[in-house]
Amino acid sequence: TTAPPLSPLPHDTEGLKQSIRDAMVRFVGKDPKQATQRDWLDATSFAVRERMIERRLLTRRQFDAEDVKRVYYLSMEYLIGRMLEANLRNTGILDETREALAQLGQDYDEIVAWEDDAALGNGGLGRLAACILESLATQGYPGFGYGIRYEYGMFRQQFEPYRQVEHPDNWLRYGNPWEFPRAERKYPIRFYGEVVEHHRNDGSVHYSWEDGEQILAMAYDYPTAGYGRRNVNNLRLWGAKATRDFDLRYFNEGDYIRAVADKSQSESISMVLYPNDATAIGKELRLKQEYFFVAASLHDILDRHTELGYTLDDLPHQVAIQLNDTHPAIAVAELMRLLMDRHGLHWARAWELCRQVFAYTNHTLMPEALETWPVDLMTRVLPRHMQIIYRINHEFLEMVRRRFPGDEERLKRLSLIDEEGGRNVRMAHLAVVGSHQINGVAALHTELLKQTLFADFYQLWPERFVNVTNGVTPRLWMIQANPELTEFLGEKIGHDWQYDLERLRALEPWVADPELQQKFQQVKRKNKERLATLVRERTGIRIRTDVLFDVQIKRIHEYKRQLLKLLHVIELYNRIRDGENVPPRVVIFGGKAAPGYQRAKDIIQVINEVADVINHDPQVGDRLKCVFIPNYEVSAATVIIPAADLSEQISTAGFEASGTGNMKLALNGALTVGTLDGANIEIRDAVGEDNIFIFGMTESEVVAHRARGEVPEAMLAGRPALSRTVEMIEQGYFTCDDNATHAELGHYLRHQDPFFVLADYPAYREACERADALYAQPECWNTAALTNIARMGYFSIDRTVRDYAEKIWDATPEPVAPKR
Numbered sequence: 001t002t003a004p005p006l007s008p009l010p011h012d013t014e015g016l017k018q019s020i021r022d023a024m025v026r027f028v029g030k031d032p033k034q035a036t037q038r039d040w041l042d043a044t045s046f047a048v049r050e051r052m053i054e055r056r057l058l059t060r061r062q063f064d065a066e067d068v069k070r071v072y073y074l075s076m077e078y079l080i081g082r083m084l085e086a087n088l089r090n091t092g093i094l095d096e097t098r099e100a101l102a103q104l105g106q107d108y109d110e111i112v113a114w115e116d117d118a119a120l121g122n123g124g125l126g127r128l129a130a131c132i133l134e135s136l137a138t139q140g141y142p143g144f145g146y147g148i149r150y151e152y153g154m155f156r157q158q159f160e161p162y163r164q165v166e167h168p169d170n171w172l173r174y175g176n177p178w179e180f181p182r183a184e185r186k187y188p189i190r191f192y193g194e195v196v197e198h199h200r201n202d203g204s205v206h207y208s209w210e211d212g213e214q215i216l217a218m219a220y221d222y223p224t225a226g227y228g229r230r231n232v233n234n235l236r237l238w239g240a241k242a243t244r245d246f247d248l249r250y251f252n253e254g255d256y257i258r259a260v261a262d263k264s265q266s267e268s269i270s271m272v273l274y275p276n277d278a279t280a281i282g283k284e285l286r287l288k289q290e291y292f293f294v295a296a297s298l299h300d301i302l303d304r305h306t307e308l309g310y311t312l313d314d315l316p317h318q319v320a321i322q323l324n325d326t327h328p329a330i331a332v333a334e335l336m337r338l339l340m341d342r343h344g345l346h347w348a349r350a351w352e353l354c355r356q357v358f359a360y361t362n363h364t365l366m367p368e369a370l371e372t373w374p375v376d377l378m379t380r381v382l383p384r385h386m387q388i389i390y391r392i393n394h395e396f397l398e399m400v401r402r403r404f405p406g407d408e409e410r411l412k413r414l415s416l417i418d419e420e421g422g423r424n425v426r427m428a429h430l431a432v433v434g435s436h437q438i439n440g441v442a443a444l445h446t447e448l449l450k451q452t453l454f455a456d457f458y459q460l461w462p463e464r465f466v467n468v469t470n471g472v473t474p475r476l477w478m479i480q481a482n483p484e485l486t487e488f489l490g491e492k493i494g495h496d497w498q499y500d501l502e503r504l505r506a507l508e509p510w511v512a513d514p515e516l517q518q519k520f521q522q523v524k525r526k527n528k529e530r531l532a533t534l535v536r537e538r539t540g541i542r543i544r545t546d547v548l549f550d551v552q553i554k555r556i557h558e559y560k561r562q563l564l565k566l567l568h569v570i571e572l573y574n575r576i577r578d579g580e581n582v583p584p585r586v587v588i589f590g591g592k593a594a595p596g597y598q599r600a601k602d603i604i605q606v607i608n609e610v611a612d613v614i615n616h617d618p619q620v621g622d623r624l625k626c627v628f629i630p631n632y633e634v635s636a637a638t639v640i641i642p643a644a645d646l647s648e649q650i651s652t653a654g655f656e657a658s659g660t661g662n663m664k665l666a667l668n669g670a671l672t673v674g675t676l677d678g679a680n681i682e683i684r685d686a687v688g689e690d691n692i693f694i695f696g697m698t699e700s701e702v703v704a705h706r707a708r709g710e711v712p713e714a715m716l717a718g719r720p721a722l723s724r725t726v727e728m729i730e731q732g733y734f735t736c737d738d739n740a741t742h743a744e745l746g747h748y749l750r751h752q753d754p755f756f757v758l759a760d761y762p763a764y765r766e767a768c769e770r771a772d773a774l775y776a777q778p779e780c781w782n783t784a785a786l787t788n789i790a791r792m793g794y795f796s797i798d799r800t801v802r803d804y805a806e807k808i809w810d811a812t813p814e815p816v817a818p819k820r
């Protein structure tokens with residue numbers, strides 16, 4: 001039966017005014033006269049969502065009607081940020097809504113500020129997932145996200161007074177107008193229990209997984225609208241729900257409360273996001289979270305596949321599943337279980353289908369970030385999966401043995417089971433063996449994967465390794481974050497760049513044009529004033545806006561070398577106090593440390609204490625300000641990035657897989673000071689040597705330097721300015737009550753320095769000098785800044801998604817309606 005055609009809702013100001021007013025009464029249940037700004041936020045959100053959901057149904061009908069291949073993105077993290085403005089823009093009703101609210105006596109900018117970020121992620125990996133979903137919809141691909149509906153997202157960071165303190169992020173405390181709870185889409189997810197063998201009389205063995213505990217995974221849908229297109233896809237997040245049956249043991253003991261408490265305990269699976277982004281967690285709850293969303297997602301994908309009338313043999317043609325790092329890698333074993341135990345396929349056929357469906361993206365080379373699970377834990381929590389993993393490993397090693405007879409060492413290196421130090425399942429190996437393609441997220445990173453982490457696999461299957469360099473969505477990171485720049489570009493080169501970022505190149509002939517440079521300067525200045533307001537609000541510090549803004553915003557991690565920037569700040573401070581006329585600047589830090597990562601928390605504390613001394617030193621005045629903006633998150637990033645002049649991308653070469661902040665900052669006209677690491681290399685290739693400040697050891701020089709095993713302290717020899725900065729930290733110059741932390745950090749730099757901060761400091765200092773020198777010539781600086789914007793088109797997430805679609809997913813767009 002064809003569903004009745006939907007009568008499209010009006011998209012004009014009048015129509016939206018009506019919808020917002022109706023929503024205030026009908027959904028929010030408030031008389032507009034008494035409504036709070038949060039009520040107006042909800043009412044406006046409902047007015048938009050009803051227009052998005054119309055398009056969602058149209059999109060779905062078209063996809064169901066056409067023989068489209070669906071792409072499913074499995075990610076434990078989605079760092080979405082605020083939804084209202086992005087949904088208004090992508091649905092093409094932003095201006096009309098702003099006007100409608102004004103006519104209802106409301107200020108749009110005040111209203112949107114009431115929305116909490118949906119911070120369901122840690123950093124780069126989570127934000128990339130959000131950018132990819134937006135681009136899938138914008139380009140009309142049938143692409144859907146699956147993840148977890150954490151009740152508590154990324155913790156809120158406060159400094160009390162200098163040290164990071166985490167506060168829970170219960171972002172759903174006021175409900176969420178954007179989600180559609182799907183009570184009918186609930187799947188029982190099993191944990192623990194045991195595997196029962198059933199021997200058939202045809203000699204075949206059938207396995208069933210029984211007993212243990214069950215919880216329900218319930219779907220919550222978040223429509224994802226495309227920009228300038230009527231396609232609306234979906235992000236389905238799973239929330240844990242207790243099953244309704246009690247554990248009779250308690251009940252009979254009349255311990256009703258215990259029985260209920262036990263039930264609610266099972267709902268804790270989707271309670272909170274693990275705030276670690278570089279060290280594997282290894283906690284049982286984390287494994288259960290991973291399996292919980294993977295099992296619900298695969299169940300849902302297969303159900304939809306069969307509901308659409310497809311057979312299992314159609315799977316590789318209709319379904320592509322991308323594993324966002326190893327976090328969902330258990331999906332390989334789960335799909336094998338479903339295909340064999342539920343659908344009765346034989347091992348070989350099931351395995352064939354599996355490998356054709358899955359692909360795996362690696363986001364880090366850091367050994368401590370690669371997930372491994374103790375075999376006994378996996379056996380206890382997921383007994384059937386451990387069996388299947390053993391079989392996968394057996395079949396795989398058999399193949400390796402045939403290819404490399406007698407090479408036991410190779411077998412050990414390749415095995416899915418790490419036999420050293422307590423047997424552990426290597427989730428990266430499961431992901432590689434179970435996928436038809438593996439990709440890194442920048443050219444250097446993918447090469448390093450082939451040469452190091454997955455060298456043995458690359459030797460086996462060179463054809464399976466491809467590179468897909470990251471990108472960012474220009475909708476959020478340019479059009480929304482930087483409306484002045486968007487207008488400026490629109491006047492000069494039109495608006496097509498918004499759909500095809502390579503068209504920014506049209507700016508190239510004008511980069512040295514004084515009038516254009518003037519306008520660009522004004523745009524940057526306006527953004528600096530907006531940032532200065534945020535800095536004032538969050539830190540109480542007043543910053544000048546007529547000086548260079550030097551920005552390092554990213555998670556706090558030793559390899560990202562916030563310490564390198566800190567040493568430079570201290571040297572500048574000393575030079576100013578020594579009476580040198582150092583060009584004035586504002587140095588801005590932003591970033592969270594994983595709660596258990598003490599070194600990172602020490603770095604935050606010391607930066608804050610150094611900043612406090614500098615910012616209150618009358619000898620320095622306003623020639624140097626150092627600010628650490630608390631609670632760095634997506635919405636804060638949209639204010640910081642447009643105001644930046646200098647983008648700090650100074651990781652030790654070989655450690656930052658790609659970086660995406662580097663792309664956002666350059667696209668907003670900041671010049672990069674960076675090492676030849678991750679995507680910095682491709683940014684250098686795109687913008688040109690003269691429009692970027694590259695410094696420091698290359699990846700291979702780092703390897704050689706490490707091999708030489710020089711003591712870091714040796715780097716201080718003949719470098720008085722540098723050793724003075726380290727001494728000042730060590731001697732507690734910047735602290736009045738915590739010498740220990742400062743002394744420890746100084747000692748760490750002098751005797752450990754595993755990421756070669758001291759070794760790279762001279763080159764870094766020189767690169768910063770080059771930046772100062774260029775900044776002192778505004779026309780040259782602006783030429784370089786505008787050239788960066790003109791040449792950064794490649795780093796659009798739309799290009800990234802097209803690469804995935806062509807190189808990995810074999811998926812094609814299915815536009816619902818012609819582009820506006």
Ligand SMILES: CCc1ccc([C@H](C)CC(=O)N[C@@H]2O[C@H](CO)[C@@H](O)[C@H](O)[C@H]2O)cc1
Pocket residue numbers: 122123124125126128276277278279280281325363364369370371441470656657658659660678
């Ligand atoms: C298990 C704990 C955990 C959680 C998250 C992660 C992520 C892989 C860390 C991450 O966000 N990596 C970043 O991914 C970005 C997107 O590809 C890259 O641009 C960054 O270089 C990379 O550090 C590792 C380990």
